[in-house]
Amino acid sequence: xxxxxxxxxxxxxxxxxxxxxMFARAGFQIVRTGSARGYxxxxxxxxxxxxxxxxxxEIAKALRDGTVDLGxxxxxxxxxxxxPSQLVVDVVLRLGFGPADVVIAVPESWLDVAxxxxxxxxxxxxxxxxxRRLRVATKYLALTRRFFAANGVTxxxxxxxxxxxxxxxxxxxxxxxxxxxxxxxxxxxNRLKVLDDGLILRSEAVLAARQEVLSQPVxxxxxxxxxxxx
Amino acid sequence: xAGKSSDQRRxxxxxxxxxxxxxxxxxxxxxxxxxxxxxDVFLERSGEHIRSRTYVFTDPSGAELCLRPDxxxxxxxxxxxxxxxxxxxxxxxxxxxxxxxxxxxxxxxVREFDQIGLEIFGTGNSARDDAEVLALxxxxxxxxxxxxxxxxxxxxxxxxxxxxxxxxxxxxxTRLKRQFxxxxxxxxxxxxxxxxxxxQRTSISTLLDEMAASDLDAVGFxxxxxxxxxxxxxxxRTVEQVAGRLSEKLLDRSDPPLSPEQAELIDHYLSIRSAxxxxxxxxxxxxxxxxGAFTEAVETFAARIEAMKAAGLAVxxxxxxxxxxxxxxxxxxxxxxxxxxxxxxxxxxxAGGGRxxxxxxxxGAPDMIPAVGSAIHASRLLLPGQVVT
Numbered sequence: 001x002x003x004x005x006x007x008x009x010x011x012x013x014x015x016x017x018x019x020x021x022m023f024a025r026a027g028f029q030i031v032r033t034g035s036a037r038g039y040x041x042x043x044x045x046x047x048x049x050x051x052x053x054x055x056x057x058e059i060a061k062a063l064r065d066g067t068v069d070l071g072x073x074x075x076x077x078x079x080x081x082x083x084p085s086q087l088v089v090d091v092v093l094r095l096g097f098g099p100a101d102v103v104i105a106v107p108e109s110w111l112d113v114a115x116x117x118x119x120x121x122x123x124x125x126x127x128x129x130x131x132r133r134l135r136v137a138t139k140y141l142a143l144t145r146r147f148f149a150a151n152g153v154t155x156x157x158x159x160x161x162x163x164x165x166x167x168x169x170x171x172x173x174x175x176x177x178x179x180x181x182x183x184x185x186x187x188x189x190n191r192l193k194v195l196d197d198g199l200i201l202r203s204e205a206v207l208a209a210r211q212e213v214l215s216q217p218v219x220x221x222x223x224x225x226x227x228x229x230x
Numbered sequence: 231x232a233g234k235s236s237d238q239r240r241x242x243x244x245x246x247x248x249x250x251x252x253x254x255x256x257x258x259x260x261x262x263x264x265x266x267x268x269x270d271v272f273l274e275r276s277g278e279h280i281r282s283r284t285y286v287f288t289d290p291s292g293a294e295l296c297l298r299p300d301x302x303x304x305x306x307x308x309x310x311x312x313x314x315x316x317x318x319x320x321x322x323x324x325x326x327x328x329x330x331x332x333x334x335x336x337x338x339x340v341r342e343f344d345q346i347g348l349e350i351f352g353t354g355n356s357a358r359d360d361a362e363v364l365a366l367x368x369x370x371x372x373x374x375x376x377x378x379x380x381x382x383x384x385x386x387x388x389x390x391x392x393x394x395x396x397x398x399x400x401x402x403x404t405r406l407k408r409q410f411x412x413x414x415x416x417x418x419x420x421x422x423x424x425x426x427x428x429x430q431r432t433s434i435s436t437l438l439d440e441m442a443a444s445d446l447d448a449v450g451f452x453x454x455x456x457x458x459x460x461x462x463x464x465x466x467r468t469v470e471q472v473a474g475r476l477s478e479k480l481l482d483r484s485d486p487p488l489s490p491e492q493a494e495l496i497d498h499y500l501s502i503r504s505a506x507x508x509x510x511x512x513x514x515x516x517x518x519x520x521x522g523a524f525t526e527a528v529e530t531f532a533a534r535i536e537a538m539k540a541a542g543l544a545v546x547x548x549x550x551x552x553x554x555x556x557x558x559x560x561x562x563x564x565x566x567x568x569x570x571x572x573x574x575x576x577x578x579x580x581a582g583g584g585r586x587x588x589x590x591x592x593x594g595a596p597d598m599i600p601a602v603g604s605a606i607h608a609s610r611l612l613l614p615g616q617v618v619t
Binding site: 107121125145193 | 409411414415433473
């Protein structure tokens with residue numbers, strides 16, 4: 001007898017709505033249990049799955065730490081929270097909603113900067129001029145470090161940003177940013193441009209699972225039926 | 231491992247004392263640099279890849295501090311604060327903890343480890359000092375009963391000198407030097423500069439076309455464009471800097487690419503990996519095809535090899551690799567690494583070091599002060615089978 005699995009679903013916002021709609025379309029009715037405002041639930045017809053409602057970023061952490069077995073969250077949060085080398089969580093299915101690109105954006109007035117390699121040179125110039133490193137505002141610390149390391153940009157430092165990242169260059173909190181964008185309009189409004197090769201991750205909502213549960217029938221069942229609902 | 235037992239501590243102390251006493255006997259002052267360091271000195275100089283492994287925190291007064299990820303910079307800071315004349319020759323050794331967050335997955339990440347090191351500042355004879363640092367490091371390892379190891383040598387001065395002796399725009403040299411650390415990016419850049427890769431249109435190609443056709447000078451052109459787009463110069467850069475880089479991009483369009491011979495010399499240099507004597511022969515071959523600067527650097531290399539022999543080192547058992555040092559950003563010349571073979575065939579790095587002539591000036595010395603040093607990863611000597619008491 002296999003133990004029951006815990007599936008974490010987004011507890012709020014658009015991601016929650018889209019996830020619940022898709023699960024309903026796939027024939028999975030999600031029921032909240034306990035008190036009306038409870039953060040746990042179950043899926044009608046899947047007796048061996050418990051549902052936990054968490055914020056999207058908590059879901060990524062819970063998957064990493066193994067406190068849940070399955071989860072629906074943004075791929076950006078998943079990649080940020082779990083290093084590729086950790087090999088503990090796999091994406092089971094890309095769900096086709098919640099698209100967001102994680103990109104590097106610089107001030108539009110930097111007419112001479114089009115590539116990540118330009119950034120490396122500008123970082124060197126910046127250090128010469130100001131005696132300090134170019135600052136990158138972002139909430140994606142790990143994604144930024146990995147991408148910059150892989151692309152040979154070293155002369156920078158990260159300033160952690162927990163909101164309104166796109167305002168950092170104008171406010172003087174940082175020179176450039178790494179942030180998510182869907183339509184690009186927020187970047188444009190802040191007079192920022194995405195580098196030609198500045199796409200770090202093309203993200204969308206995903207169903208992810210701990211590796212040790214991948215082969216369980218219920219995971220395959222979820223995948224098959226959700227696939228048809230995309 | 232939640233700390234050391236009394237016996238382990240005694241064994242460790244004795245082992246470390248056997249090594250530091252070698253450095254002290256060679257005239258090094260045994261110092262204890264601060265464990266807590268101002269974060270910016272490390273973060274502004276070593277970049278995000280070290281920052282991501284450094285324990286950084288803010289103290290109650292708001293100061294950004296870190297646990298030292300390494301003892302070389304703390305030793306440099308000690309020197310700048312305590313030496314009467316910072317340019318006068320000085321030697322220091324130390325034994326203490328360094329702290330790095332391990333990003334490796336898996337069991338028990340190493341967060342703190344012991345480093346034993348030697349730094350020689352401010353003397354004029356670099357070949358002799360380079361050789362002495364390596365010789366003393368080996369003596370210290372011998373004192374710790376480590377006798378079987380592999381030594382790899384590098385020389386970052388050679389690469390810079392090679393670029394200086396090849397005819398090309400200065401900005402290309404700067405770019406090649408910056409990319410030297412990154413093999414893949416370096417290859418891409420070299421292919422691009424030698425015309426092997428097709429130039430592609432980019433998001434600023436049209437702007438460059440218009441700039442080339444404009445009657446205005448570069449600064450005037452950029453000013454006009456910034457105004458027309460209703461942009462502001464923000465984020466610490468000036469119109470002049472933007473115009474300067476755009477002008478360079480225009481020049482890149484028209485400057486002749488590196489010749490196949492030049493690219494070939496660079497490739498030949500980077501491919502050298504052999505015993506120092508044989509490496510020297512190849513370096514001399516390259517020197518014959520270039521001009522002065524490289525020849526001088528090869529002479530420096532040869533002098534260092536001679537100094538090592540004079541210090542009684544078995545140079546023939548070492549290996550020189552032109553690309554060695556690629557991952558060690560603050561070094562400027564001689565670099566070395568000492569590895570222990572493991573029974574499973576892999577190797578374990580136990581010591582390394584090199585010359586870092588720009589560091590002291592970079593953190594506050596009024597002038598450039600020659601500096602060379604080494605660090606022994608002492609905790610690794612204490613693994614089972616490595617301790618002989």
